[in-house]
Amino acid sequence: MKKIYFLLFSLIIVSCENILKKNKDMSLVHIEKKAFGKTKEGINVDQYILKNRNGMEISTINYGGIITSWKTKDRDGNYKDIVLGFNNLSEYESESPYFGAIIGRYGNRIAKGKFSLNGEEYTLAVNNGENHLHGGLKGFDKVVWDTKEVVDDSTASLVLSYLSDDMEEGYPGNLEVQVIYTLNNNDELSVKYEAVTDKKTIINLTQHTYFNLSADFNKNILDHDILINADSFLPVDSTLIPTGEIRNVGDTPFDFRRTKNIRKEINNSNKQLMIGNGYDHCWVLNNQDQGLRFVASAYDSGSGRLLEVFSDQPGIQFYSGNFLDGSLKSKTGGTYDFRSGFCLETQHYPNSPNAKSFPSVTLSPGEKYMTETIFKFSSK
Numbered sequence: 001m002k003k004i005y006f007l008l009f010s011l012i013i014v015s016c017e018n019i020l021k022k023n024k025d026m027s028l029v030h031i032e033k034k035a036f037g038k039t040k041e042g043i044n045v046d047q048y049i050l051k052n053r054n055g056m057e058i059s060t061i062n063y064g065g066i067i068t069s070w071k072t073k074d075r076d077g078n079y080k081d082i083v084l085g086f087n088n089l090s091e092y093e094s095e096s097p098y099f100g101a102i103i104g105r106y107g108n109r110i111a112k113g114k115f116s117l118n119g120e121e122y123t124l125a126v127n128n129g130e131n132h133l134h135g136g137l138k139g140f141d142k143v144v145w146d147t148k149e150v151v152d153d154s155t156a157s158l159v160l161s162y163l164s165d166d167m168e169e170g171y172p173g174n175l176e177v178q179v180i181y182t183l184n185n186n187d188e189l190s191v192k193y194e195a196v197t198d199k200k201t202i203i204n205l206t207q208h209t210y211f212n213l214s215a216d217f218n219k220n221i222l223d224h225d226i227l228i229n230a231d232s233f234l235p236v237d238s239t240l241i242p243t244g245e246i247r248n249v250g251d252t253p254f255d256f257r258r259t260k261n262i263r264k265e266i267n268n269s270n271k272q273l274m275i276g277n278g279y280d281h282c283w284v285l286n287n288q289d290q291g292l293r294f295v296a297s298a299y300d301s302g303s304g305r306l307l308e309v310f311s312d313q314p315g316i317q318f319y320s321g322n323f324l325d326g327s328l329k330s331k332t333g334g335t336y337d338f339r340s341g342f343c344l345e346t347q348h349y350p351n352s353p354n355a356k357s358f359p360s361v362t363l364s365p366g367e368k369y370m371t372e373t374i375f376k377f378s379s380k
Ligand code: GLA
Pocket: 097, 098, 108, 133, 240, 280, 317, 319, 323, 343, 345
């Protein structure tokens, strides 16, 4: 009889331990992996869900390094998805306006798709009016990346690697690129970009997530309050190429040095706003010598969600979703209408290869391209 009691007691202890262990594991930061589909060429694509102990969940796929969903909490503690995207890979392949993707080799525009290096002229695809945009016809947003998961006690990282061949999309040099997404328990996602080349080339990587902090994709983003730590911005010509002027934001709708509602001045009669059909400009960020520093924030007073952006980059493209026109179906059954998402793309200035006065975007053999941007969420 004693033996039976002992056996029963041991069994209970063991199963309790297992339950505790399981709960403990699930409460730690971790990654879950599942199949997401096959590309048109038949390549398997996986989804990696980075979860932290607070409940934040970031889903990303190795096609384009796309962040497909990002669950963050509102002021009442409800976690909801706050990024635009699709439910299926085929929609990302066929019609995505760069939702959630890694952009390269050159984020933003290069005038007429031409630039010179060492006296040699290079020609890139012209895929945006008369200009080159976001790396060309098959940029880094449309390739399948290799992956590695790295998890420790307090962080979960997905390391994405890609080798872009010499002259791929017209860019010189074999470029080895790594983008590392790291989620921690402070509700921060760090995006680290690294690259090396074997021939002089140009590079400007960014992340193209469209946020709508209300988590209601049927709502536009005009009620968000934006702050951009920049005293000046880059006016553009009618094709959205910077004119070369660095203009002070003072007394213009481009002054976001104090938190301002997007709605407040977006419809002002202002030539730059008319060209962009809203905000679609690069701001010249302050404190460029300080490395990683606070650069911008977005707040949705309805839900209480606050996004803060930190970066070591010189510029940020604030794009108010002006090309969204209701033709794309949303994840939740509606449509992505005009200005239903906004992007805060940390980067070098557009068309830098052709603008002598802008900071350099060249990368030479022996150098390492390294940059970091952090997206931090909280609620209030
Ligand atoms: C960037 C550009 C915009 C637009 C979007 C994608 O933000 O600046 O003009 O091309 O990407 O639609």
